[in-house]
Every structure is written in C-alpha cells, then in structure tokens.
Amino acid sequence: MVRLLDVYKTYENGTNALKSVSLRIDDGEFVFLVGPSGSGKSTITKILTSEIKPTSGHAMINGYNLVTIKESEVPYMRRTIGVVFQDFRLIEKKTVYENVAFAMRAVGAPTKMIKKRVGYVLELVGLAHKAKRFPHELAGGEQQRVAIARALINNPKMLIADEPTGNLDPRRSLEIMKLFERINSLGTTVLVVTHERELVDDLSKRVVAIDNGRIISDRTGGYYQE
Numbered sequence: 550m551v552r553l554l555d556v557y558k559t560y561e562n563g564t565n566a567l568k569s570v571s572l573r574i575d576d577g578e579f580v581f582l583v584g585p586s587g588s589g590k591s592t593i594t595k596i597l598t599s600e601i602k603p604t605s606g607h608a609m610i611n612g613y614n615l616v617t618i619k620e621s622e623v624p625y626m627r628r629t630i631g632v633v634f635q636d637f638r639l640i641e642k643k644t645v646y647e648n649v650a651f652a653m654r655a656v657g658a659p660t661k662m663i664k665k666r667v668g669y670v671l672e673l674v675g676l677a678h679k680a681k682r683f684p685h686e687l688a689g690g691e692q693q694r695v696a697i698a699r700a701l702i703n704n705p706k707m708l709i710a711d712e713p714t715g716n717l718d719p720r721r722s723l724e725i726m727k728l729f730e731r732i733n734s735l736g737t738t739v740l741v742v743t744h745e746r747e748l749v750d751d752l753s754k755r756v757v758a759i760d761n762g763r764i765i766s767d768r769t770g771g772y773y774q775e
C-alpha cells in the first residue's frame with residue numbers, strides 16, 4: 550500500500566518537484582504513473598524507496614512512515630518492495646543466477662531455499678534456461694527480465710518500476726508490461742512509471758497522470774486525455 554497525502558518536494562536548488570501530491574494505492578492494485586519528462590515521476594518513486602524525503606506532507610509504504618523512518622529501519626522497509634530501473638543495473642561479473650540469488654544471500658537465506666526461489670522467479674520471467682549466462686550475453690529485454698526476477702526474489706509486497714522499458718523496443722516493452730500484469734495477478738502490488746502512451750493504452754489499468762509536480766488525472770483505462 551501507498552499513502553501520499555499533500556506531499557511537497559523542493560530540491561536544494563529550489564526546484565518544486567512535487568506540489569500537494571496525494572495518492573492512494575491499495576494492496577493488489579496495478580497502477581501506471583505517467584507524465585512528461587521532468588514532471589516529478591522519479592521524485593515520487595524516490596520518496597517511496599526512501600532515497601529522498603518529502604519536504605512536507607505524509608508518506609507511507611507498506612505500513613512504514615517514510616517521513617519519520619529511521620536509517621536503521623530502511624533496509625527492512627526495502628525488503629517489502631522490489632525496484633526495477635530503466636538501466637537494469639545488473640552486476641556484469643555475476644551470472645544471471647547469481648544476480649538474482651544475491652539479494653537472498655544478503656538476507657542470510659539457506660542455499661537450498663535460494664535454489665528453489667531463484668528457480669521459481671527465473672521460470673516466472675521465462676529465463677530459467679539462461680541461469681548460467683552473463684548479462685552481456687543477453688538481449689536488453691532479457692536483461693530487464695533478470696532485473697525483474699531479482700526485484701521479486703524476496704517476495705516483496707510491491708514492485709516499483711521507473712521507466713523499465715525506456716531502453717527497449719516496442720515489442721520487448723509490451724512483453725515486459727505483460728510480465729508485470731502477470732506478477733500483479735499473482736498478488737504483488739505494481740506501480741509502473743512510463744511515458745509510453747501506446748503501452749498504457751494497450752492495458753486497461755488505473756492511470757495516474759502527473760504534470761509539473763501535480764496529479765492532474767487518475768482514471769482507469771488508457772492514457773490521460775484532456
């Protein structure tokens with residue numbers, strides 16, 4: 550779940566990136582966040598991942614208060630979310646398997662459990678047969694699917710993807726969106742940031758539109774239209 554209430558963000562240089570943003574996302578929802586470049590989309594995702602704090606207002610994710618959260622609690626909050634970026638951010642020297650297993654090792658899971666879970670998530674993203682490959686041996690769409698598998702490894706309640714298809718061609722992009730749809734149908738809340746209008750129109754989901762730091766539309770079924 551996400552609760553943003555009257556959130557403002559002013560960066561140190563004086564840019565007002567968010568102005569009175571309120572947004573409620575319930576468990577199990579699939580939401581697209583759309584808007585032009587510079588409209589404040591990543592500022593929202595960075596608040597949700599606790600990379601930055603709001604200047605004022607209330608912000609919660611999965612029961613954690615993002616305004617008052619202590620540094621020491623942030624890793625626990627982050628285990629409840631999976632994050633996917635435009636540039637994949639895989640570790641080049643690790644195999645697909647190791648890239649995905651990494652975050653589970655970090656929380657001290659036993660090897661047997663890791664094997665089972667990595668097998669499951671790689672199967673889910675359609676890459677079980679590429680477990681031994683290295684990132685540079687994969688196409689862009691495949692690399693992004695590895696990143697998605699990695700984001701899901703610790704079974705987060707919510708997946709947040711910031712322009713995940715920005716580096717992919719339209720066909721791969723649609724595949725990725727369909728994958729998010731499937732992940733959502735299995736129970737994970739999904740927030741996808743994008744400015745690709747056609748993709749959003751293809752899937753009949755809730756679409757929250759932001760422009761110049763303000764939410765200007767929130768409706769189901771297609772891109773914002775004036």
Ligand SMILES: Nc1ncnc2c1ncn2[C@@H]1O[C@H](COP(=O)(O)OP(=O)(O)O)[C@@H](O)[C@H]1O
Nearest residue numbers: 560562564566585586587588589590591592593
């Ligand atoms: N670290 C920062 N310092 C100053 N201004 C920033 C910073 N990050 C983003 N901005 C500005 O805040 C506004 C919103 O940016 P952002 O949230 O990244 O937009 P989007 O993801 O929709 O492209 C833009 O005007 C951008 O230039």
Ligand SMILES: [Mg+2]
Nearest residue numbers: 590591592711
């Ligand atoms: Mg952005």
